[in-house]
Amino acid sequence: MHHISTLWKANTIAFISSFCVMVIELIASRILAPHIGVSLYTWTSIIGVILAGIALGNYVGGKIADRRPSPLVLAAIFLAGSLATIAILPATNIVTSANWFGNLPVMWNFILKTSFIFFLPAIILSMVSPMVIKLTLADLGR
Known part of the structure; x- marks a missing residue:
């Protein structure tokens, strides 16, 4: 029974982090x-x-x-992902108010602005799943 509880917790953590990445992707256009x-x-x-x-x-x-591989490292990654997500709005204000990419072609301007705002939260939140897998499975070869 303990094993099922652990799997549910692991699946929930992986689901939440992946769901957050999807939400960020969907609200990015609105931002x-x-x-x-x-x-x-x-x-x-x-x-x-x-x-x-x-x-x-x-x-x-x-x-x-x-x-x-440690639950403490997993918690730190999750916390860092949360902080990076919270920083999206301030980063948007900074990146869009400055004319850093004004002389570049439109496509590069969009890519760079989007990268500066959303790349880090996507990276950090996506680091959760491999850690969950490593902590959950006793033998990764299965």
Whole structure:
């Protein structure tokens, strides 16, 4: 019975972190719309940046899970992901008020703004799943 309880907790943690990444992806267009509009470029940038963040987060999370598999590290990753998510709105105000990318082509402007705002939260929240898998499974070869 203890094993089932542990699996439920692990699945819930992985679900919540993945759900948060999906919510960030969906609200990103609403956050960016007043600043850069809603277009094919906006959605392409959002989807590309979030998918790249997921890929990198899973890779880095797997490396961390191999080196330091611990519930404390998992909690720290989850907390860091929460803080990075909270920082999205202040980052949006900073990135969109500054004209850092004004001379670049429109597509690069969108990609860079989207990256500065949403890439880090996507990476950190995606690091949770590999750690959960490492902590839950006794033998990763199965």
